Amino acid sequence: QSVLTQPPSVSGAPGQRVTISCTGSSSNIGAGYDVHWYQQLPGTAPKLLIYGNSNRPSGVPDRFSGSKSGTSASLAITGLQAEDEADYYCQSYDSSLSGPGVVFGGGTKLTVL
Amino acid sequence: EVQLVESGGGLVQPGRSLRLSCAASGFTFDDYAMHWVRQAPGKGLEWVSGISWNSGSIGYADSVKGRFTISRDNAKNSLYLQMNSLRAEDTALYYCAKDMRNRIAVAGIDAFDIWGQGTMVTVSS
Numbered sequence: 001q002s003v004l005t006q007p008p009s010v011s012g013a014p015g016q017r018v019t020i021s022c023t024g025s026s027s028n029i030g031a032g033y034d035v036h037w038y039q040q041l042p043g044t045a046p047k048l049l050i051y052g053n054s055n056r057p058s059g060v061p062d063r064f065s066g067s068k069s070g071t072s073a074s075l076a077i078t079g080l081q082a083e084d085e086a087d088y089y090c091q092s093y094d095s096s097l098s099g100p101g102v103v104f105g106g107g108t109k110l111t112v113l
Numbered sequence: 114e115v116q117l118v119e120s121g122g123g124l125v126q127p128g129r130s131l132r133l134s135c136a137a138s139g140f141t142f143d144d145y146a147m148h149w150v151r152q153a154p155g156k157g158l159e160w161v162s163g164i165s166w167n168s169g170s171i172g173y174a175d176s177v178k179g180r181f182t183i184s185r186d187n188a189k190n191s192l193y194l195q196m197n198s199l200r201a202e203d204t205a206l207y208y209c210a211k212d213m214r215n216r217i218a219v220a221g222i223d224a225f226d227i228w229g230q231g232t233m234v235t236v237s238s
Binding site for chain 1: 148150157158159160163172173174175208213219221222223224225226228229230231
């Protein structure tokens, strides 16, 4: 059971737009901590896709965008391409009394139809 | 080239210990917080532990607290994870990852911009 909740899977046809949600709580996203997103292609290490809620590292196409509101965040991918088929993870920081630290979403598998 | 290379994984019996290492190159290691993140076969990412640039902030996931110890040797540009009392559920690919911004006071606030390729730990009798 992940602290951040993501849909297990999403899908879309080439050229379409998909969104992936990441729902947290008042001790993480809702507390104002940034949300970051990663893309993990099969058999490879995760790659930073979005940092600080909505910023793209150099080299990441502007087809990828992020947003945050309240206790949730979203990753949007427009102009879907076959190479976007991967697992996507959100990440934030949790300040709960049981032990502060990094939290990840359970991951979302994107299938390009 | 900025690079992280993990080593030290392998097959170990339940209850035994293992020490992972992560060798960093291509950046000023002692300016950045570092982390261990693991991924069990077919599962998602799980943060294991993080240590700030000056070792002033250290954190652990509840699942490893009291059994794992993170440390760093800035003179050797290396990060370590001492894993004791290993359990079957610790079986995973262990990644080393670097904070994106330098000198962040709290380990875990920032994004991880560089990841190693991982070292596999299998706990089984």
